[in-house]
Amino acid sequence: MGEEKKNPTLRWKIISGVLTVALVTVSCLYFVGLANKNNNTAANTSSATESVAATTAAAEQTADALSLWTESAPLKTELTNYMKAITDKASPDFIPVERRIAVFDMDGTLCCETDPGYFDHKLLYHRVMEDPDYKDKASAEEKETAAIIKTYFDTGEYPSGLDVKHGTAVATAFKGMTTAEFYDYVKKYRDQPTISYTNMTNGQAFYKPMLQVVDYLQANDFTVYVVSGTDRLITRGLCDGVLNIPFSQMIGSDESLVASNQGEEDGLKYTFTHDDKLITGGEFLIKNLKMNKVSVIEREIGLQPVLCFGNSSGDGAMANYTITNNQYKSGAYLLCCDDLERENGNMKKADKMREDCEKNGWTAVSMKNDWTTIYGDGVTKK
Numbered sequence: 001m002g003e004e005k006k007n008p009t010l011r012w013k014i015i016s017g018v019l020t021v022a023l024v025t026v027s028c029l030y031f032v033g034l035a036n037k038n039n040n041t042a043a044n045t046s047s048a049t050e051s052v053a054a055t056t057a058a059a060e061q062t063a064d065a066l067s068l069w070t071e072s073a074p075l076k077t078e079l080t081n082y083m084k085a086i087t088d089k090a091s092p093d094f095i096p097v098e099r100r101i102a103v104f105d106m107d108g109t110l111c112c113e114t115d116p117g118y119f120d121h122k123l124l125y126h127r128v129m130e131d132p133d134y135k136d137k138a139s140a141e142e143k144e145t146a147a148i149i150k151t152y153f154d155t156g157e158y159p160s161g162l163d164v165k166h167g168t169a170v171a172t173a174f175k176g177m178t179t180a181e182f183y184d185y186v187k188k189y190r191d192q193p194t195i196s197y198t199n200m201t202n203g204q205a206f207y208k209p210m211l212q213v214v215d216y217l218q219a220n221d222f223t224v225y226v227v228s229g230t231d232r233l234i235t236r237g238l239c240d241g242v243l244n245i246p247f248s249q250m251i252g253s254d255e256s257l258v259a260s261n262q263g264e265e266d267g268l269k270y271t272f273t274h275d276d277k278l279i280t281g282g283e284f285l286i287k288n289l290k291m292n293k294v295s296v297i298e299r300e301i302g303l304q305p306v307l308c309f310g311n312s313s314g315d316g317a318m319a320n321y322t323i324t325n326n327q328y329k330s331g332a333y334l335l336c337c338d339d340l341e342r343e344n345g346n347m348k349k350a351d352k353m354r355e356d357c358e359k360n361g362w363t364a365v366s367m368k369n370d371w372t373t374i375y376g377d378g379v380t381k382k
Helices: 002-006 008-065 074-086 119-130 140-155 162-173 179-190 208-219 232-239 291-300 313-323 347-360
Strands: 101-104 223-231 250-259 278-286 307-310 331-336 363-366
Touching: 008 208, 074 208, 074 331, 074 363, 101 208, 119 140, 119 162, 119 179, 119 223, 119 232, 140 162, 162 223, 162 250, 162 278, 179 232, 179 278, 208 223, 208 307, 223 232, 223 291, 232 250, 250 291, 291 313, 307 313, 313 331, 313 347, 331 347, 347 363
Parallel strands: 101 223, 101 307, 223 250, 307 331, 331 363
Antiparallel strands: 250 278
16 A cells, blocks of 8 residues: 555556456457347347248148148148147147157058958958969858858948958968968959959059048158058058058057967967967957957057047047047047049948047048049049
8 A cells, every 4th residue: 555655657557457457348248249149130030031931831741741632621621730739839739749649540541441342351252262272271161251251242231240250260261371471462462453443453542642641640740550450460461561650550450379389389388489480370369440449559559649540430439539538639530431433432331420420529531522532543443
């Protein structure tokens, strides 16, 4: 203190130095703040531009994704609005990716059900009555079932009790095949031409508008399952290469699978060996229809779906399960076979399905009015 009084020049040098440091600090802070402001403005502008672009792209993507649906189709409008809501993190209807689960029936929902009957019924009839390598080995029960199937094809009326008879006959008629051999057999038959339509094979008889729906859901991070009444192995063989869905997400009716050297020994006692192959065991286990579809969804998926697509009373339980007490925004869409020109439609069944949709809160899909095509150009009904 005494030194400062003796040397005023030193005191002013200290004060000047402090002021200089303060001025430099303030200047730096100002320019840093200005730079951040400019960066934030640019970032916000860029973000807004990207958001508008993303919205526009999403709208264009939707238009392209569902291009085979008419503009008046309820599913197209509902599904487009639904997707906007459940994929927006700011929306109260947002659904996490891991809970975006959709279940589809197969016959009559994804592919042709009436040529003049189900694919798996045609496959069994071919195996028992036409396959030169098997028809002479077919059992009396298998031939009896094939005769019932032929009557169903001729009349269009599905006989009571055929579900179990058919499942049992499939299990016995294909007994002893490895799963790979079974898949190959199914794929070979799916390459055969359809009975009721021109310029189309069994494997091409998928509804193109519904394939668009599957693709659209997958593009929005949905996990898609096929939950069919058709035998699981037949479902896999028919859909393989047509749908971009792994076998683990294809669920159907079940038959037994055993080790090739197991014989009659119970599976709880037998151990698979290095010399074994996994083969079909010849026992029909369960028909995956109605309540059985709900049970298998819980067993194999473990989560409630948010979207369901079906076409018959066999899918009603699955549809109701999807939309009942669901913590997420959900919906069920049921196809009505009302196109008598491009498809082997049935107005009685279509009208009944519309009534069921009205009663249960499902959305009806009209093949006639909602689709610009069914199987694509060049395919006609005989």
